[in-house]
Amino acid sequence: MNRRRTGIIGGGAAGMMAAIAAADERNGAPDEVVILEKKERIGKKILVTGNGKCNLTNLSFSMEKIGEYYHGAPPERLRPLFSRFSAKDTIRFFEHLGMLTTSRDGYIYPLSGQASTVLDTLRFELERLKVRVMTECRIETIRPQKGGGWLVRTPEEDLRFDRLILACGSPAGQKPGEGMDGYAFASALGHRVNPPVPALAALRCEGDLWKSLAGVRCSASIRLFTRQKGKRNAPVREYAEEGELQLTDYGISGIPVFQLSRHAALSLAQGGQVWGQIDFLPSFSGKKEAYAALMQRRISACTGRSLEVLFCGLANRKILLSLFKKNGLKPQDPVDGKHLEAIRQVFSDLRCFPVRIRQVNPFSGAQVCAGGVAFDEVTDRLESRKHPGLFFAGELLDVDARCGGYNLQWAWTSGFIAGRG
DSSP: OOOOEEEEEOOSHHHHHHHHHHHOTTSSSOOEEEEEOSSSSSOGGGGGGGGGTOOOEETTOOGGGHHHHEESSOHHHHHHHHHHSOHHHHHHHHHHTTOOEEEETTEEEETTSOHHHHHHHHHHHHHHTTOEEEOSOOOOEEEEOTTSOEEEEOSSOEEEESEEEEOOOOSTTSOTTOSOHHHHHHHHTTOOEEEEEEESOOEEEOSSOHHHHTTOEEEEEEEEEEEOTTOTTSOOEEEEEEEEEEEOSSEEESHHHHHHHHHHHHHHHTTOEEEEEEESOTTOOSOHHHHHHHHHHHHHHHTTSBHHHHHTTTSOHHHHHHHHHHTTOOTTOBOSGGGHHHHHHHHHHHHOEEEEEEEEOOGGGOSEEEEEEOGGGBOTTSBBSSSTTEEEOGGGBSOEEOTTTHHHHHHHHHHHHHHHO
């Protein structure tokens, strides 16, 4: 087998994995591999994943439920890919390179608890495999060559490769205007790119109560609703999540919000309507009738006393004060017939607080993007159907996932498959 020269544009998680897979001597005659990275160093985004601890993957991964974790590509296309390089393969891969891991309820982290360990482990393997890394390398054009191969033009030199892997990442977590190169390259080569939108991001909401709620963290369940633009009778789509909600001076954040944000972003990008409902008492297991009975018991027991006494202990004080204000009440108001309708509305808001979503935080505040190169434009080897010898990996493809290590798992899986080619 002849030794090929492989160029990888992008030195993130997927790009580094692709380089290692292509240069690995266990892959027969290994490729001569070059990583072309636009920034001053490779793997910078890895350092901020998992709050600096780097959640590598997740052992709760299930092939049967793959559609619950991943969006964009159809589950039937993703299953064979993850069967080739699974969450367990990721753990074995890093342990083979000498990095120990630890599991926290199925979430896999480096034993050191430091994302820098993951990056260093990959860097050391790239060095061992003699992968050439070119940083601060700005790509001007990419051109397929007659008879095969690729010409990559930079301001300094023209580089020629037998095959090319685009692992340019996305604009998520980057400064405005950055991270769009990969989409431009793919489009210039004739590929269809589904417009990217922020995902795993906070939601900005309408209303003037948010500043008084900033800083609150609480358990909550959230239902999100979307409807297409200009279609009064269009079906309403509903999504739901539960977990720790974080309230900000502009809206809502936290893991359950991140999980829902892609749906909001896609709908808003198409001019649709997005709204939601928050249940601040998710642990109350009773039905509506049981909650109504609880409300009536408390009202009866606190008649003549203040609202502070009536609602004490039901929710965070900031939430209660905001709901009092929303309904024209004050904490010292008595529980009596005059205030009864407003009191009942506060009880209702605790279980079904309405929010209108104005926008999703921009790319710079997102962890990943939804959208990218359409998945039907690549083969099961992640090779372009239009240009043999061109491969895609990572976020550049239209695949995004939930929080919990699933997006990094896609980087490892897609990078490995593209690298093996």
